[in-house]
Amino acid sequence: xxxxxxxxRHKVTETGTPVTxxxxxxxxxxYMYWYRQDPGHGLRLIHYSYGVKxxxxxxxxxxxxxxxxxxxxxxxxxxxxxxxxxxxxxxxISEMQGQGNYGYTFGSGxxxxxx
Amino acid sequence: QKEVEQDPGPLSVPEGAIVSLNCTYSNSAFQYFxxxxxxxxxxxxxxxxxxSSGNKEDGRFTAQVDKSSKYISLFIRDSQPSDSATYLCAxxxxxxxxxxxxxxxxxxxxxxxxx
Numbered sequence: 001x002x003x004x005x006x007x008x009r010h011k012v013t014e015t016g017t018p019v020t021x022x023x024x025x026x027x028x029x030x031y032m033y034w035y036r037q038d039p040g041h042g043l044r045l046i047h048y049s050y051g052v053k054x055x056x057x058x059x060x061x062x063x064x065x066x067x068x069x070x071x072x073x074x075x076x077x078x079x080x081x082x083x084x085x086x087x088x089x090x091x092x093i094s095e096m097q098g099q100g101n102y103g104y105t106f107g108s109g110x111x112x113x114x115x
Numbered sequence: 116q117k118e119v120e121q122d123p124g125p126l127s128v129p130e131g132a133i134v135s136l137n138c139t140y141s142n143s144a145f146q147y148f149x150x151x152x153x154x155x156x157x158x159x160x161x162x163x164x165x166x167s168s169g170n171k172e173d174g175r176f177t178a179q180v181d182k183s184s185k186y187i188s189l190f191i192r193d194s195q196p197s198d199s200a201t202y203l204c205a206x207x208x209x210x211x212x213x214x215x216x217x218x219x220x221x222x223x224x225x226x227x228x229x230x
Contacts, residue, residue, distance in 0.1 A: 031216045040123065042203060042222040043159070050215045058217070090158055094216045103149055104218065106158030 003027040006091050006107035013114055019078040021110050023091030025071075031094045032074040033104070034058075034066065036087040043090065049074055081114045088112070118142055121204055121221025130230050134191040138204035138221045141185065145206035145219070148180050150189045153201045153223070162202075163189065194228045201225050 004025045013019050023032060031050055035043040035058075045058030047066040055066050063085060065077045078085055088111050092104035121138045128134055136150075147166055151159035163178040165171045165187075171178045179188040187204055204221040208214040 033217070035220075040222060042121070043218075043220040045217060045219075048215060048217060056215070092158075103161035103164050104159075104216075106160070108158050109156075 004091065004093055004105055004107045006089075006110050008110060009108065010111045011113070013081050013112070015082060015114055016080050019081050019112065021076045021078075021089055021091075021112070023074045023076070023107060025074075025093045027093055027095075027105070028071060029093040029095045029105075030071075032068065033092045033094070034064075034074070034076045035090045035092065036060065036085075037090060037109075038087050046076065046089075078112075081112075083114050086112060086114045116141065117222075118145075119204060119206055119219050119221045121224055123222050123224055125225040125227065127227045127229065128194055130194060130196060130228055132194050132228070134189075134194050134198070134226060134228075136189040136191075136202050136204075136224050136226070138187045139185055140187070140206050140219075142206075142208075143182075143185065144208050145185075147207040148178070148187050149205040149207075149218070150176075150178055151203040151205060151220075153203060155200075159203055196228050196230055199227045 007022045033048045034046040044060045049055045049068045067075045088109050090109050091107040094104045119140045150163040152162045153159040165178045168182045175192045177190040201223045203223045205218040
């Protein structure tokens, strides 16, 4: 996963606590995404960013917020963690070329367990 | 109904077999099609990228798109145990850049190639 790192790799947290996951890239790509992956659902988009301070909601954004104050960092915050947010979270980056993005580069994922 | 449907399998084949993985999609505005491969406990990695209807070949892998049927396929020839992974199809809208590169994924198919 050259050029993109996620932290932490694993986290166990208690219900009701806030949690922040970090995605860091060294590729200077404009677009960054947070997905969650759950059995039977594949990858679902939580939030995305198309530039510094430019973010928008994805398909499953309830209970999550994001921030991007620098090109290289995209933070995902679970405001008050619930058991339904136990999942594997992936960050991805891309750069638009023409009208398509020619594919993502994904991070290694963060495995989050809410107990 | 999900916008992109993929048979989750699992699919188990002997080494050397030809593997066929398939997805259907419902939105005719999808114009870009990708296949990702995901090894256990890793992030997905881009395997194939196609734009137009027809076939695209890369080594043992062939991606096929039929826009009239809204059907996409990935064929793996001479399958190897190292091909054992989850395969995810993905689509992107053609919206002149305003889709922000957002991808819609299928649920993923778990493939095992046994020696």
